[in-house]
Amino acid sequence: MDKNSLIEQSKIAREKAYVPYSNFQVGAALLAEDGSVYRGCNIENAGYSMTNCAERTAFFKAVSEGVKKFKAIAIVADTDGPCAPCGACRQVMAEFCDPTMPVYLTNLKGAVQETTVGELLPFAFSPEDLK
Ligand SMILES: O=c1ccn([C@H]2C[C@H](O)[C@@H](CO)O2)c(=O)[nH]1
Numbered sequence: 001m002d003k004n005s006l007i008e009q010s011k012i013a014r015e016k017a018y019v020p021y022s023n024f025q026v027g028a029a030l031l032a033e034d035g036s037v038y039r040g041c042n043i044e045n046a047g048y049s050m051t052n053c054a055e056r057t058a059f060f061k062a063v064s065e066g067v068k069k070f071k072a073i074a075i076v077a078d079t080d081g082p083c084a085p086c087g088a089c090r091q092v093m094a095e096f097c098d099p100t101m102p103v104y105l106t107n108l109k110g111a112v113q114e115t116t117v118g119e120l121l122p123f124a125f126s127p128e129d130l131k
């Protein structure tokens with residue numbers, strides 16, 4: 001799947017966002033090594049801190065199905081600039097992805113900023129540190 005198709009998948013994911021508190025919809029589309037795509041949206045909760053971000057929803061869906069190797073992720077929200085992932089999502093990306101893996105930060109206006117997992121979380125605490 002190419003970059004633009006993955007970004008389109010993230011927009012489909014965003015439509016499913018459960019956001020009664022923030023009204024801020026986020027979508028993510030995670031491309032696995034086998035070509036499958038895991039879509040994720042943010043899921044809020046009346047206990048605000050229980051909220052799960054779109055990116056982590058996508059990762060947790062994939063990992064819970066036994067899929068742990070990934071090629072790219074696209075993230076979208078209705079932001080002015082490209083939508084950046086929060087720190088918790090960056091840490092989850094660092095757990096499962098090579099630092100060189102592409103991350104497409106996008107918005108509904110068509111902005112696309114291409115970065116990598118390593119650029120988003122330099123000097124990460126990673127599984128290597130526990131060896
Ligand atoms: O990386 C992020 C950052 C925030 N959100 C969601 C969480 C919450 O529902 C809303 C406002 O923070 O945006 C995400 O989905 N991904």
Ligand SMILES: [Zn+2]
Nearest residue numbers: 053085086089
């Ligand atoms: Zn997040």
